[in-house]
Amino acid sequence: xxxxxxxxxxxxxxxxxxxxxxxxxxxxxxxxxxxxxxxxxxxxxxxxxxxxxxxxxxxxxxxxxxxxxxxxxxxxxxxxxxxxxxxxxxxxxxxxxxxxxxxxxxxxxxxxxxxxxxxxxxxxxxxxxxxxxxxxxxxxxxxxxxxxxxxxxxxxxxxxxxxxxx
Numbered sequence: 827x828x829x830x831x832x833x834x835x836x837x838x839x840x841x842x843x844x845x846x847x848x849x850x851x852x853x854x855x856x857x858x859x860x861x862x863x864x865x866x867x868x869x870x871x872x873x874x875x876x877x878x879x880x881x882x883x884x885x886x887x888x889x890x891x892x893x894x895x896x897x898x899x900x901x902x903x904x905x906x907x908x909x910x911x912x913x914x915x916x917x918x919x920x921x922x923x924x925x926x927x928x929x930x931x932x933x934x935x936x937x938x939x940x941x942x943x944x945x946x947x948x949x950x951x952x953x954x955x956x957x958x959x960x961x962x963x964x965x966x967x968x969x970x971x972x973x974x975x976x977x978x979x980x981x982x983x984x985x986x987x988x989x990x991x992x
Contacts, residue, residue, distance in 0.1 A: 849991070854867055860981075938956055956974060
């Protein structure tokens with residue numbers, strides 16, 4: 827019996843890696859506004875579900891920053907024709923009313939996606955935002971995000987280490 831590329835990916839490829847994240851997770855989020863100056867550390871929770879028969883996952887998370895709660899959603903997938911991980915991201919703190927679309931490549935133990943954001947009120951230059959997801963074990967993963975200045979310098983912005991609850 828032959829299988830298509832999606833079925834193969836779901837069985838033992840990128841889609842399988844994403845599906846392995848399904849569940850409920852708790853962790854700690856660290857936030858930096860200036861390079862190497864930790865601004866906040868807060869509890870975080872994430873519920874990860876499967877979408878469209880395993881084609882995507884949805885990460886629904888909540889945390890706080892300086893005592894103020896925020897929520898977010900990231901939809902992640904793997905684009906088989908282009909061999910790229912892809913994401914869309916919204917949240918109630920960083921993104922305002924924008925949706926960030928990102929794409930990128932596999933890493934040794936995960937993947938990295940990069941998008942851009944900006945606001946014409948603050949000038950026409952766009953900033954980059956790179957999100958790296960690392961699969962540490964079947965019970966732990968991390969999400970680390972980096973701000974990338976218009977000049978190309980990057981600095982860690984957020985980092986969350988999640989542990990599986992269920």
